[in-house]
Amino acid sequence: MKKVKEVHGEKYEEFMMKKLVAIPGNICESDLGIDPLTANHIANNVHVIVNSAATTNFDERYDVALSVNTKGPSHLLTYVNDGRVGKIEETALVPMLDIENEMKLVSSLMEHSVQENQHSNQNMKQLGLQRAKIHGWKSCYTFSKAMGEMKISSTIGDIPIVILRPSVIESTYKEPFPGWIEENRMLDPFLTLFGKGQLLGLFVDPQVIADVVPVDMVVNAAIAAMAKHGISGIPNINVYQIGSSMVNPVTIGNIVDYTNEYFKSNPLLDSKGDEISISKTKYFSSIGDFSHYITTEITRESGLMEALINNVKTSLYTKLDRQCKKRVQFFIQMAKTYETFGFFRGRFEIGNAQKLREEMSKEERKKFEFEVEDINWKEYFCRIHIPGLRKHVLKE
Structure with missing residues (x-):
């Protein structure tokens, strides 16, 4: 704009x-x-309808996720990612679940709920994760999106449908200008905490491929796909996965290293105007080890450890204790929410997207670029994405 x-x-x-x-x-x-x-x-x-409406919270309430991600695609179009291992093909998901039964289950539970409160909110989140795992999915988000795609497959009608499956969407590569981003999402909460010196550890496998793709490349691929299938008018389902894991992989460890290098050269400032120092990130494969480590570190940093040693229990101690527990819980919940991403072993096949690009003219490919193979990830994170994050999200 x-x-x-x-x-x-x-x-x-x-x-x-x-x-x-x-x-x-x-x-x-x-x-x-x-x-x-x-x-x-x-x-x-x-002539063309684009559905980008979705709730993308990994731990969303099950009723909300069903309403938006599963029922919504019956009216428009959708895209979906899932939590499988290995190569993930560009094929539509066929109806294999009793989706109506899932909706009836939620309705039945809602009827027994006297009122909407925090307790029922948590129950709905737990139900979503439980139902997802029963059917082989990693989160309520991926499960509800998958069911949305299944509903499309069962009600295709006589119109051409494009299902676009982008991977981890981050800031623009070029258009409308490099580094544009609106929200603190996906990788960004971790990058922000890292820059502020608050990222004590990560519950991830550093060798896992992050599968990042700039948002402008996703948009360009969508425009190209709409043009192709809008002109053909053939009533079928066409799936395009837009990602980098198969052709230009970057690991979580790579991204952490790039972030470390960037903030050491371009540190954030604290409330006093002093540069924030960055420490080396520790990785954990066990949620128990991760929880123990951050509890110890937060207790030590807050001064609560010293108070415990000296047996000083005052109102200040009570306040510190409450703050520490709240901060520890924040990191543990964050780790559990992103566990699927941090240990995800799948790679997304992009053959259809590559073929689509090959069918475009030289001028079209230049104007609607989505060649993820050409991205230098170190340059992208250090010179485009993190500076864009600081400018457009952190509002520096």
């Missing part, structure tokens, strides 16, 4: 009004919650 404003200046709003029409709706409702007259107008004038 910023770049468009710079191009059009005072005529920005006039330009946008010609290009965009905002219509309120709800992907969780039948007909998207849009009135019949507007829905009919859309049906007669819209």
Whole structure:
């Protein structure tokens, strides 16, 4: 938007009004919650529908995930990632689960809930993870997205469908400018904590491939796929996985090393204006070892350890104890939430995406670039992504 404003200046709003029409709706409702007259107008004038509505929390409430990620795709389009091991092919997921039964299960439990409170919220999160693991999935997110794709496969109708499966989406590589990003997501909470000197350890395998892809390459691939299948008009399902694990892998350990190098040369400042020092990251393969380590470190750093040794139990001690437990719980919950990502052994095949690119002209490939093979990951993280994160998310 910023770049468009710079191009059009005072005529920005006039330009946008010609290009965009905002219509309120709800992907969780039948007909998207849009009135019949507007829905009919859309049906007669819209040629391509892109569904990017989703809840991406790994530990989302099961009822919310079903409503958005599973029911939503029945109305529009979707993409899905899963937690398998080995090479993951670019093929649609066929209906293999009783999705209606999953929805009835949630409805039944909701009926027995007297009111929405923290307790029922936690129960719904636990249910989502439990149901996912029963059916062989690693998280409620991947499970609900998979069921969404299955519903598409069972109700394809007579329209061409493109399912786009991007991997770990991070900041732009080039467009609209390098390093643009809006949220602190996926890898970014860890990079931010690292820069602030607060990342005490990681419950991950440093040899695991992170499978990062810049967001502008995902958008370019989507545009190319829509153009190809929109023109053909053949009613089938076409799957495109956009990732780097098969052709240009970067490990979690690599990313940590790049982050370490960057912040040592470009440190963040603390509240006093002093440079924050960075320490070497420790890796843990056991949640028990990880929990023990961070509990010990946080207790030592806070001064609580010294108070325990000197048997000083005052109101300050009580406050420190409460703060320590809260911080420890934060890191443990974060580690458990990202466990799937930190130990993920799958690699995403991108043959369909490569073939799509080969069918494009030289000019089209230059304009809609999504060649992940050409990315230098050290340059990307040290000169594009982390500086972009600091500017657009941390607001430095």
